[in-house]
Amino acid sequence: MSNRQPISTAPKDGSEVTVYWVDGDGVANESLARWDAGNGGWWAFTDSTTQKKIEPTSWRPASADDEDQ
Template identity: 60%
Template structure:
């Protein structure tokens, strides 16, 4: 697993990466997200997307795809 990196270094080309962010209860979450519309967006359930403010990121693991 790749090490976490500062969010400022994350790609903003629409590619999906794993991000780490705190929710309103200060719980750290790990989600797949992509940068678009001037922010980081992730699915919080199968139908709902949420804009998050991540603090760090790492590349999404290629071997986790179920193809």
């Protein structure tokens, strides 16, 4: 597993990365997400059909293991 990096260094080319963020309830989360320039932010699926704009604090490259989840 790669070390976490500051979100400011994450790719903003639409590629999927693993991000780390805290939700409104203060719960730490790890999600696959993409930067969406058109919507100006990071978006992650919270379930199989719902996307949410999030404010991640760090990231790492998505691994092959992440894609199987």
